[in-house]
Amino acid sequence: MAAADRIESLIARMTIDEKVGQLGVFADMVRPFAPDVNPEANVHNAGEVLQQVREGRVGSLFNGVGAELGRKIQKVAIEESRLGIPVILAADVIHGMRTVFPIPLGEAASFEPALAERTARATAIEATAAGLHWTYAPAVDIARDQRWGRGAEGAGEDVVLGAAFAAARVRGFQGEDPTAHDSLVATPKHFAAYGAVAAGMEYSSVDIAPQTLRDVHLPPFKAAFDAGALSVMSSFNDINGVPASANHELLTGILRGEWKFAGPVVSDYTADMELIAHGYAADERDATKKAFLAGLDLSMQSGFYAAHLPSLVESGEVPMEWLDQSVRRMLELKQRIGLFDDPYRSLDPAREADATHIPAHDMLSREAARRSVVLLKNHGGVLPLKTSEQKIALIGPFVQDRENIEGCWTLFGDKARYVTLESGVRAAIGDPGALAVVAGCGLEEALEGGIDAAVAAAQAADVVVLALGEPQRFSGEAQSRTEITLPPAQQALAEAVAATGKPMVVLLRNGRALALSGAVRDAAAIVVTWYLGTQTGHGVADVLFGHYNPSGRLPISFPQVSGQQPYFYNHLRTGRPELPSMTEYKARWRELPNEPLYPFGHGLSYTTFEYGAPQLSSAALGWDDTLTITTHITNTGGVAGEEVVQLYLHDRVASRVRPVRELKGFRKILLAPGESAEVVFTLDRRVLAFTNPNGEFAAEPGLFDLWVCASAKSGEPVQFELRGE
Ligand code: GLC
Numbered sequence: 001m002a003a004a005d006r007i008e009s010l011i012a013r014m015t016i017d018e019k020v021g022q023l024g025v026f027a028d029m030v031r032p033f034a035p036d037v038n039p040e041a042n043v044h045n046a047g048e049v050l051q052q053v054r055e056g057r058v059g060s061l062f063n064g065v066g067a068e069l070g071r072k073i074q075k076v077a078i079e080e081s082r083l084g085i086p087v088i089l090a091a092d093v094i095h096g097m098r099t100v101f102p103i104p105l106g107e108a109a110s111f112e113p114a115l116a117e118r119t120a121r122a123t124a125i126e127a128t129a130a131g132l133h134w135t136y137a138p139a140v141d142i143a144r145d146q147r148w149g150r151g152a153e154g155a156g157e158d159v160v161l162g163a164a165f166a167a168a169r170v171r172g173f174q175g176e177d178p179t180a181h182d183s184l185v186a187t188p189k190h191f192a193a194y195g196a197v198a199a200g201m202e203y204s205s206v207d208i209a210p211q212t213l214r215d216v217h218l219p220p221f222k223a224a225f226d227a228g229a230l231s232v233m234s235s236f237n238d239i240n241g242v243p244a245s246a247n248h249e250l251l252t253g254i255l256r257g258e259w260k261f262a263g264p265v266v267s268d269y270t271a272d273m274e275l276i277a278h279g280y281a282a283d284e285r286d287a288t289k290k291a292f293l294a295g296l297d298l299s300m301q302s303g304f305y306a307a308h309l310p311s312l313v314e315s316g317e318v319p320m321e322w323l324d325q326s327v328r329r330m331l332e333l334k335q336r337i338g339l340f341d342d343p344y345r346s347l348d349p350a351r352e353a354d355a356t357h358i359p360a361h362d363m364l365s366r367e368a369a370r371r372s373v374v375l376l377k378n379h380g381g382v383l384p385l386k387t388s389e390q391k392i393a394l395i396g397p398f399v400q401d402r403e404n405i406e407g408c409w410t411l412f413g414d415k416a417r418y419v420t421l422e423s424g425v426r427a428a429i430g431d432p433g434a435l436a437v438v439a440g441c442g443l444e445e446a447l448e449g450g451i452d453a454a455v456a457a458a459q460a461a462d463v464v465v466l467a468l469g470e471p472q473r474f475s476g477e478a479q480s481r482t483e484i485t486l487p488p489a490q491q492a493l494a495e496a497v498a499a500t501g502k503p504m505v506v507l508l509r510n511g512r513a514l515a516l517s518g519a520v521r522d523a524a525a526i527v528v529t530w531y532l533g534t535q536t537g538h539g540v541a542d543v544l545f546g547h548y549n550p551s552g553r554l555p556i557s558f559p560q561v562s563g564q565q566p567y568f569y570n571h572l573r574t575g576r577p578e579l580p581s582m583t584e585y586k587a588r589w590r591e592l593p594n595e596p597l598y599p600f601g602h603g604l605s606y607t608t609f610e611y612g613a614p615q616l617s618s619a620a621l622g623w624d625d626t627l628t629i630t631t632h633i634t635n636t637g638g639v640a641g642e643e644v645v646q647l648y649l650h651d652r653v654a655s656r657v658r659p660v661r662e663l664k665g666f667r668k669i670l671l672a673p674g675e676s677a678e679v680v681f682t683l684d685r686r687v688l689a690f691t692n693p694n695g696e697f698a699a700e701p702g703l704f705d706l707w708v709c710a711s712a713k714s715g716e717p718v719q720f721e722l723r724g725e
Contacts (some may be wrong), residue, residue, distance in 0.1 A: 369539025424537020
């Protein structure tokens with residue numbers, strides 16, 4: 001029987017309870033579960049879950065792992081339920097399974113989508129070996145306010161970078177063949193504009209211009225769907241007063257009408273239940289009706305669909321054909337990934353045993369770690385450090401820490417394999433006697449005698465490496481912060497150690513941009529190390545000792561102070577832009593100019609690069625033509641290094657004011673000392689297009705500034721004109 005016929009035949013035979021069962025996701029209490037992630041499970045024990053499966057009342061389970069017990073669940077579904085519809089098994093596998101990779105924001109700093117595709121592929125191999133078919137990832141939210149905690153799960157503040165990483169992660173998770181046993185269904189989330197919550201406060205409301213929604217927050221989702229993503233997750237927030245999870249314009253108008261997306265929409269956790277708290281639904285039944293009729297196919301955790309859809313259909317408020325359409329989407333998803341033909345796919349205990357530790361993934365984790373590191377500052381060439389003949393004091397609450405290595409949203413990491421900073425540094429240096437290791441303080445609290453011990457170690461050393469940052473619980477879901485600063489106890493440690501006058505290298509562990517101050521800000525060197533996952537210690541040591549020349553660039557702007565949030569590089573010019581010559585009555589703060597401490601795209605190398613002026617194929621771009629931009633880049637330093645060459649544009653005059661700069665392309669190149677290369681970008685008017693006041697996506701003729709440079713604040717522009725039709 002043809003696949004489509006099989007699905008139609010099933011739908012024709014399904015009872016309404018069986019249909020609704022396909023539209024719910026239940027916590028997988030049969031297998032080892034991640035209760036700290038989703039505590040309010042709607043079922044409470046394995047027997048209840050298996051009975052629900054037996055009665056055909058649950059088609060999806062999430063956040064349990066294990067192939068053996070997965071087979072047990074599937075066997076009940078296939079052999080004991082009336083119609084034998086396979087269950088699909090999901091989990092939040094965001095940036096690694098047993099092998100943990102850098103948080104997505106850290107990987108975005110590599111400016112290497114291909115790297116993210118590789119780590120997503122490795123993640124998929126491990127996750128499917130552990131009995132999973134479907135991950136609730138990638139998070140593709142654009143985050144422009146660093147007070148929000150979930151920027152850590154995305155690719156930062158820029159839409160072009162975000163779209164590139166969204167597509168790469170989808171390709172990595174799903175692979176070439178969705179029926180392969182190591183293909184993991186991707187779920188771009190959180191649809192949509194979750195990163196635009198007011199004041200960066202988690203779960204807050206989103207008040208946004210339709211054009212900003214279209215031009216900033218939606219493109220990464222479109223890129224994910226164009227890359228083949230098979231499902232999508234709706235978000236908790238409202239959009240201009242209409243909750244995304246019951247937003248017909250979003251879930252049906254755009255997703256189905258404009259984009260023709262055919263996969264299922266699953267709610268984030270209890271987003272349908274939260275319509276009541278929003279004040280958008282009067283009660284459970286109203287919430288169910290509004291969410292479902294808006295286009296929400298699956299309710300993840302509330303149980304509302306099971307409780308209320310049958311009566312809504314019986315009353316005619318929800319047409320049966322609409323219910324069938326959502327059921328069809330779920331059955332088609334299971335069909336697409338081969339579950340009807342091979343229901344025990346990805347449920348092979350032998351494969352799981354083989355995949356518990358894949359050495360190649362450790363190597364990949366180390367490569368991803370070092371490529372995600374961003375060198376912000378390196379005064380006096382204090383870095384790289386020497387592996388011998390140099391006494392090093394390794395100080396700070398993270399130096400021996402294992403609990404803050406993996407970063408947020410890591411549910412199944414193999415903690416025994418985590419490499420601490422101390423382990424990585426010890427492995428890199430010859431003489432263990434050359435290293436003193438002192439915590440100095442706790443993550444948030446002072447330690448009795450900690451500062452004295454740290455100062456003594458610093459005084460006895462030639463150089464200090466100070467490992468500071470946010471406890472990993474400070475980022476991720478429900479972790480918005482009013483002050484994006486270091487904990488005071490850590491700042492005090494830094495001030496005391498800096499007072500010794502020893503050269504100081506600060507390593508930051510962070511899930512967002514931080515507002516750096518005092519001795520941290522003034523340190524000779526500052527290195528952003530995010531949460532780098534399993535191979536943290538080796539990845540950082542590779543950079544510290546020059547075994548890898550740092551190549552990361554900031555995917556987010558580091559502000560001067562928290563009060564500047566939301567700060568992002570591609571902001572509008574305003575009618576009173578502050579110019580060097582004029583600071584009175586200009587768009588700035590009383591205390592300081594509205595400038596970043598370190599801009600988007602910034603990052604140093606152990607070598608230097610020189611940019612020639614961008615050469616344009618023409619000073620005018622015809623309406624249907626292509627412009628070629630060629631730039632000569634030279635490694636003018638003494639070691640090989642990688643440079644992230646960035647293309648920015650500014651549309652000088654338009655029907656909506658345009659950002660001061662917008663990233664339109666990037667290229668990471670490796671150059672030997674003295675080597676030059678010509679980096680070529682091409683663009684046409686589609687790259688210049690934006691959503692105008694009438695809601696049309698179009699370019700407008702006129703003058704543009706163009707930069708090919710090393711960050712959002714560097715380079716000199718050249719001009720070109722886009723000619724009209
Ligand atoms: C959480 C998160 C979402 C996650 C889901 C299931 O609340 O918002 O990213 O996939 O619930 O755990």
